[in-house]
Amino acid sequence: MLRETLRKAADGEVLSEGEAERALETIMEGNAPPAATAALLTALRVKGEAVPEIVGFARAMRRFAAKVEAPEGVVDTCGTGGDAKGTINVSTAAAFVARGAGVVVAKHGNRAATSRAGSADVLEALGAEIELGPEEVSRCIAEAGIGFMFARTHHPAMRFVAPVRAELPFRTVFNLLGPLTNPAGARRQLVGVFGGAYVRPVAEALRDLGAEKALVVHGTDGMDEITVTGKTLVADVSEGGIEEYEISPED
Template sequence: MSHLPNGQSALAVALRAVIAGQHLDADASQRALEVIMSGEAPEAQIAGFLTALRMKGETVEEITGAVRAMRARVVPIHVGRDVVLDTCGTGGDGAGTFNISTAVSFVCAAAGVTVAKHGNRAVSSRVGSADVLERLGVRIDLAPEAVVQCITEVGVGFMFAPMHHAALRHAAPTRRALGFRTMLNLLGPMTNPAGATHQLVGIYDPDRLDTVAQVLQRLGTRRAMVVHGDDGLDEVSIAAPTQATVLFDGRTERWVLAPEELGVPRAPLSAVAGGDGAENAALVREVLSGTATGPPTDIVRLNAGCALWVAERVVSVTDGVALATQLLRDGAALAKLDALARLSQELGS
């Protein structure tokens, strides 16, 4: 355990400071997370620290330090590409949509973007990205070198979060017992094992848009779009305008993304609702095949358009939506899914 000269753990010291309403610098936050991930921290201290941070409000410095602690313990993926895109969001919006960002990853791969998809089991959808990919025939439990081979040969690979962030298991019982979102819910999208350089990040809390973008900026992300729909969706919504904090050219800006201004008609969120694993997998496959029409395809086109802009594949989101439409129509996105499923099964056998 990380101890200070007086014999107290860095977590205990940080807990007292946060309870007193003080902000931690990045180093103090990093040391506190290191204690949590060591497995030696008392559950009461973990719960107190996460709760006090939540009540105070986590700062950019505190989240940055926590991300650095997680990145230091990650099981990495070495891709060796200049642009690496991830579409992982925080989850937790409770909207029950189908797996939009998972479908988007295959559209982007079909456009020639290198995609390192980071994900887990169910959070905001009824079925998580890992769950639906399994249903679609993709092995999610591949060793790092096998994931690299998938990314190299297919252009897209999946990294199952628990296999790369094993140290967070020490906080899992506390997180379940607390039953509310904590800083740890924000960390997943910022701790991509492949070191994603470009990210589309959907988050559950509109008040964190600027904070998450600023953390990504400090950590060296080259381009990012952090989004939250006015209807509460942690994706770019087709039912309402979406608030976005965009990181590019070394600065951040606030955008408002209206679907109809980007060539996508509005539709209610009920039109993009998910179901169980089999239903979500069937819907994702139908959208990627180009045979589906209507809101499920539209919301994938919209989010893929944003992701393609983030990945610097197009010069505008509107151009990205047009390219995504073409890739869905001609089946190129489905071909990427099928290729990943085949190769991952070969490598996992």
């Protein structure tokens, strides 16, 4: 099955959700050689990751994740990262501001890849224990109204992918999957993406994955955030639809 999926991807064909999901399941079960994993990620990157492929990968990752119990309506501010701007970590600050406004937050995140600090780095510097398991995070959300899920801890099957990703000198589909694989099942999200071309595809993926309300944003200055120096592209996912517009600091 994986060989046929590899052939299709190498030929530039779009994989169905099911094909992509089964391929990643095979990888995350430890049943794929590193060369096959690298070949699949490379083929997808070369042809461009399609929405069904992103959704299929996200479904597989969700299935293998260590689930966190959380109430309906929790919000996540996890973005893709990767804009290479070297800015401060905005998503974690946004999570605390949201909590201060009364929102219950289930924050998904990782260490920095291209920025000065990722969510895990910031929280660790503040003295927080970042490697809590599902039950402990669930208790944090219940008692404090906010909890942090360190991607490495809550996606243990990624150990079969991480070494391959580290060897590839380019972004892969996994750079898009963090915001799509919240272990607490958050369906309300603010997602910054590293490129304007990914605003619509990530919004479509969130819609297909059952998002209740999500804003996917990218600053036209290159930031994977809502920028204060120019216009921000927005895709607003709500009630199964997507509305695209721009916002500016003047607004």
